[in-house]
Amino acid sequence: MVATIVNDLSSKFEPSNLTAFERYQILAPILTKATNAYMRLFTQRPTASRNTRVRASLNKLFADAARNTPMSEEEVRRSFQGFTTLGMAGLMSPIPLSAKKVARSFQGTWEMRHRFTNGGRTPSSGPGGHTNARSTMYYDLTDAEKCQVTQLTVMWTEENHYPRDEAVKRFLADRPESDQTFLLASLAKIQLNQIDDYTVEFTDDAEIIGNHGDYQNRPRVKNRTIMMRFGGSESLLGVPDTRFVHPDGREEPVTGTFLLMNAHGAGPSAFSWIMSGLPPMFGDQRSMDTVDTYIKMSEDKPLVAGWEPIESYYNRLRDPNVFASNAAQLSARSQAPQHGFHPESIDRLRTYKRDYDY
Numbered sequence: 001m002v003a004t005i006v007n008d009l010s011s012k013f014e015p016s017n018l019t020a021f022e023r024y025q026i027l028a029p030i031l032t033k034a035t036n037a038y039m040r041l042f043t044q045r046p047t048a049s050r051n052t053r054v055r056a057s058l059n060k061l062f063a064d065a066a067r068n069t070p071m072s073e074e075e076v077r078r079s080f081q082g083f084t085t086l087g088m089a090g091l092m093s094p095i096p097l098s099a100k101k102v103a104r105s106f107q108g109t110w111e112m113r114h115r116f117t118n119g120g121r122t123p124s125s126g127p128g129g130h131t132n133a134r135s136t137m138y139y140d141l142t143d144a145e146k147c148q149v150t151q152l153t154v155m156w157t158e159e160n161h162y163p164r165d166e167a168v169k170r171f172l173a174d175r176p177e178s179d180q181t182f183l184l185a186s187l188a189k190i191q192l193n194q195i196d197d198y199t200v201e202f203t204d205d206a207e208i209i210g211n212h213g214d215y216q217n218r219p220r221v222k223n224r225t226i227m228m229r230f231g232g233s234e235s236l237l238g239v240p241d242t243r244f245v246h247p248d249g250r251e252e253p254v255t256g257t258f259l260l261m262n263a264h265g266a267g268p269s270a271f272s273w274i275m276s277g278l279p280p281m282f283g284d285q286r287s288m289d290t291v292d293t294y295i296k297m298s299e300d301k302p303l304v305a306g307w308e309p310i311e312s313y314y315n316r317l318r319d320p321n322v323f324a325s326n327a328a329q330l331s332a333r334s335q336a337p338q339h340g341f342h343p344e345s346i347d348r349l350r351t352y353k354r355d356y357d358y
């Protein structure tokens with residue numbers, strides 16, 4: 001509920017001609033109180049009464065800030081979201097943004113260039129401070145007119161959001177040390193909607209599978225957030241409204257163990273996912289700051305290993321029985337061994353070499 005509590009997009013938005021500093025001067029008197037109210041969404045258990053109190057508190061603060069200024073209440077609301085996500089850059093005048101262009105920019109295959117966990121200050125960091133990890137993202141523009149995209153993400157990492165020693169004890173203690181690596185894959189259906197000339201709504205419906213924790217049960221989640229553009233590329237603003245989808249279809253609000261603050265594109269060929277670690281929540285372990293950067297390797301329709309459609313690949317990962325029955329046939333078609341969803345060794349992960357090192 002985080003995104004919708006801050007902004008349900010029900011009010012018309014038209015930016016003023018103010019500069020970032022002028023917007024900051026208008027926001028400054030309410031920033032401390034608004035930020036404290038906002039953070040209650042992550043430090044208090046989600047309940048209907050909590051949501052009502054936080055929404056009412058933020059609405060009053062935004063109305064107070066907008067009074068007798070060139071900014072509308074909706075612009076104050078968007079500016080607060082931009083500032084808490086991007087800092088001063090989020091207060092700059094927004095640039096028109098097209099949902100269709102955003103959808104087209106996703107198309108292709110993206111490879112992780114580097115992952116930094118806590119700025120490289122962990123035992124699992126390699127040369128240059130980047131975490132020992134491999135990941136690929138595949139985006140298939142399935143309907144350009146309706147702005148619909150299918151996304152496959154696969155990741156293999158030595159450390160994933162929790163401190164490694166805590167995560168291993170919690171999830172992988174029964175495995176040989178050499179196999180204590182974390183695998184994740186997800187398949188998401190993304191929908192981009194044009195809200196106004198400056199705003200695109202980003203929603204997805206995803207299933208996630210992994211070799212640890214609840215990911216082994218293939219949870220299904222829905223996310224919703226907004227995108228705006230303040231420079232050469234678009235950014236996701238704020239914290240996504242994330243919902244867990246039960247097998248019977250019921251949806252339950254989720255407060256995650258880490259906080260997606262910003263997915264910022266550096267142009268048509270690279271983007272970064274910036275995730276801010278939260279304090280220990282409701283008895284959980286603390287999580288860590290993680291920054292993942294990907295570069296686009298190809299703009300073609302994505303195929304795993306150059307031949308397999310992304311949904312076929314994911315379906316093999318999620319259903320090991322189907323994988324086992326079809327492995328011989330698939331290997332014969334590709335003339336190569338197939339990927340199985342099982343932990344690889346830490347040594348193989350650590351010795352993986354990219355074409356850069358810094």
